Amino acid sequence: MRLIKRTFFIFTVAGIISIGTAVLAQGPGSSTSAQEMSSGASTGQPSDSSLNRAVENALAHDPLTSGSRIQVRTQDRMVTLSGTVPSRQAAQRADQLASRVNGVKGVEDYIRYSNH
Secondary structure (H helix, E strand, O other): OHHHHHHHHHHHHHHHHHHHHHHHHHOOOOOOOHHHHHOOHHHOOOOHHHHHHHHHHHHHOOOOOOOOEEEEEEEOOEEEEEEEEOOHHHHHHHHHHHHHOOOOOEEEEEEEEOOO
């Protein structure tokens, strides 16, 4: 019984140390979640969820795309854009913004535009 308790304690301490080391390796101010760490961030690549947020943020802050209804989906660092925008320029700008996000491997553009 004593051996089991000691072994459990050693594994518990080792787990805490490895988690603490991973958190410290991120540096101060980092907000990478455990899920992001396990989905690519540990290999030096941004996770799909962080890429998705970065693309959505870029689209929300650009004058040509900010009022548009563009859906963003990211899988294996490939971004898919869909929805409708008011002009061809807005559609092109959305594609351009998404492709400029660091870590994006490619962009599939299914955005439709309507010329008013």
